[in-house]
Amino acid sequence: MSTGQVATTTLWRPTGPAELELVRELGWRAWPPRLPQQPIFYPVLNEDYAVRIARDWNVKHDGAGYVTRFEVDTEFLARYPVQQAGGETILELWVPAEELAEFNAHIVGTIEVVHEFR
Template sequence: MPDQPIFYPVTTFAYAEKIARDWNSVLPAPNNEGFVTRFEINAATAARYPVQQAGGRDHEELWVPAEELETFNDGIVGRIEVVAVYRDGKLVEKYTEK
């Protein structure tokens, strides 16, 4: 989001699902959708952004300063895949997990 100072990709499907379902998809229309995506990053990028705990032990995420987003994106390996879509707090579509 443009007003956030960090990009915080999360490390588990369960946490990503909670954010997409419980926070993003319950916003007023037309912003009432939440997406869970999956991607991998290379070892150098992973080392640059250590895992942080955000509130609970199951809430692990990376904290990437907004000004470093281009560098982070360069560390993505392969494709970014949408693995689940939520609308109005409900699952619309879930794709096969690896």
């Protein structure tokens, strides 16, 4: 029996202040289009990995780093194989830039900031 609820997967995204401001402008419901030098949008599958990127990379390059958390329709995510970008816990999804609008349409709820580093 269906309850009408969509099964979701929790994803995290380390981000800098400029991208976070664009997310805010989009009502915390979507990620902004990629820049020409950003062919892939890559959310990550665990919070610890997102924290490391936000703290160790975004702070150094942008002066601040944030970790966001959001839910995406699990069935939709099945089209993106998990990519291991390093060690066992360095797991990402690689969403081609041209598919980001469709990806955004499958976000359930809002994008929330769960950590901030300066």
